[in-house]
Amino acid sequence: AQSVTQLDSQVPVFEEAPVELRCNYSSSVSVYLFWYVQYPNQGLQLLLKYLSGSTLVKGINGFEAEFNKSQTSFHLRKPSVHISDTAEYFCAVSDPGTGTASKLTFGTGTRLQVTL
Amino acid sequence: DTEVTQTPKHLVMGMTNKKSLKCEQHMGHRAMYWYKQKAKKPPELMFVYSYEKLSINESVPSRFSPECPNSSLLNLHLHALQPEDSALYLCASSQGPGGYGYTFGSGTRLTVV
Numbered sequence: 554a555q556s557v558t559q560l561d562s563q564v565p566v567f568e569e570a571p572v573e574l575r576c577n578y579s580s581s582v583s584v585y586l587f588w589y590v591q592y593p594n595q596g597l598q599l600l601l602k603y604l605s606g607s608t609l610v611k612g613i614n615g616f617e618a619e620f621n622k623s624q625t626s627f628h629l630r631k632p633s634v635h636i637s638d639t640a641e642y643f644c645a646v647s648d649p650g651t652g653t654a655s656k657l658t659f660g661t662g663t664r665l666q667v668t669l
Numbered sequence: 670d671t672e673v674t675q676t677p678k679h680l681v682m683g684m685t686n687k688k689s690l691k692c693e694q695h696m697g698h699r700a701m702y703w704y705k706q707k708a709k710k711p712p713e714l715m716f717v718y719s720y721e722k723l724s725i726n727e728s729v730p731s732r733f734s735p736e737c738p739n740s741s742l743l744n745l746h747l748h749a750l751q752p753e754d755s756a757l758y759l760c761a762s763s764q765g766p767g768g769y770g771y772t773f774g775s776g777t778r779l780t781v782v
Contacts, residue, residue, distance in 0.1 A: 585768040596673075596759055596773035597712070604768040643711055647767055654700035654719040655766040659711035 555580035555646045559660035566667055568636055574629040574663045576644030586627040587645040587657070588618055597643065603627060614638070639667045671696060673774035675760050681780045684750060690777045692743040692760030701743040702771065703735060704759040712759055718743060750781045 560575045578584065585604050589597040601612025608620040618629045627644060644660040673694045682688045692701065700719050704712035717725035718737040732754075734746040743760055757778055761771035 585770075587770050589773075594757075594776075594778070596675075596775040597761075597771075598773070599770050602768065602770050647770070649767040653698075653765055654702075654717045654724055654763065656714060656717070656725065657702075657771055662709075662711050 555582075555584055555648060555658050557644050557646050557658055557660035559644055559663050561663050562661065563664045563666065566634055566665065568667055568669055569633050571632050572630065572634050572638075572665065574642050574644075574665065576627045576629065576660060578625050578627060578644075578646045580646060580648070582648060585647045585649075586618075586620060587647065588612065588616070588627075588629050589643045589645060589659075590614075591641045591643065591662075593640075600629070600642075634665070634667050636667050636669070638665060640665060671772070673760055673762055673772050675758075675774035675777050677777060678775070679778045679780075681782060682747065682750065683782055684752070686750075687746070687748045689747065690745040690758055690760075690779075692745075692774055693741055694762045694772070695741055696762065696764070696772065697740075698762035698764050698772070699740060700763045700765070701737065702761040702763070703743070703745055704761065706757040706759055706776070708756075716745075747779075750779075752781050755780045 558577045566572045587602045588600040591597045601610045603620045611617045642663045676691045703715040706712040715729045716735045721737045736744040757776045759776045760774040
C-alpha cells in the first residue's frame with residue numbers, strides 16, 4: 554500500500570517570494586510521484602512528475618520538485634510566486650499498475666494563498 | 670485533442686431522480702477513471718476501466734453505476750442519490766500504467782436536493 558502526506562494544509566506567501574510545498578510518501582514498491590494543481594471549480598492539471606533519472610524535475614509555470622529517496626520526499630518549489638499561483642496543490646503517488654490502469658493516491662492537499 | 674470533456678458542468682437532482690454524467694476523450698487512452706471530490710478534500714477513486722472493462726470498484730454504493738460503451742466514452746449513471754453524494758465528480762484517462770499520470774476533465778458539480 555502507498556500513502557502521501559502533505560504536511561501543510563495552507564501556505565500563505567507574498568507575491569514574488571519563494572515557496573516550498575512539502576510532500577512525503579511511503580510505499581513498499583517503486584512508485585511514481587506527481588504534483589497536480591487545482592484552481593477553483595476546475596479539474597486537476599499536472600504540474601510535473603518523477604519517474605526515474607534526475608532527481609530534480611522541472612514542470613510547468615516555473616515549478617520544480619526534488620525527489621529525495623532517503624527522506625521519501627518530493628517537495629515542490631517555485632523561486633518567485635505570482636498571484637495567479639493561488640490554488641490547491643496535490644501531491645500524488647502511483648503504483649506501477651497492471652495492464653493499462655494504475656491507481657493514483659492523493660495527499661490531502663495544500664492551499665497556496667499568494668497575496669500582494 | 671488532449672482533453673477530457675465532461676458534461677454537464679453542473680447538475681442538480683432530487684433524491685428520486687435518475688441522471689447520468691458523461692465523459693469523453695479522444696487521446697486513445699485505454700484506461701478511464703471516475704473520482705469523487707468533496708469540498709476541501711482530495712479526489713477519491715470510485716471506478717477504473719481498462720480496455721472498456723471494469724477493473725477496480727472501490728466499494729462504491731450501487732446507486733452509482735458506471736458504464737464504458739466504447740474506448741472514448743465513460744458514463745456514470747446516478748439513481749436514488751443522497752444529499753451527502755453532492756460533490757465534484759471528476760473523470761480522468763491515462764495512456765498507460767504507472768508513470769503516465771492522468772489527464773483530468775474539469776468535472777461535474779453535482780448537488781442532490
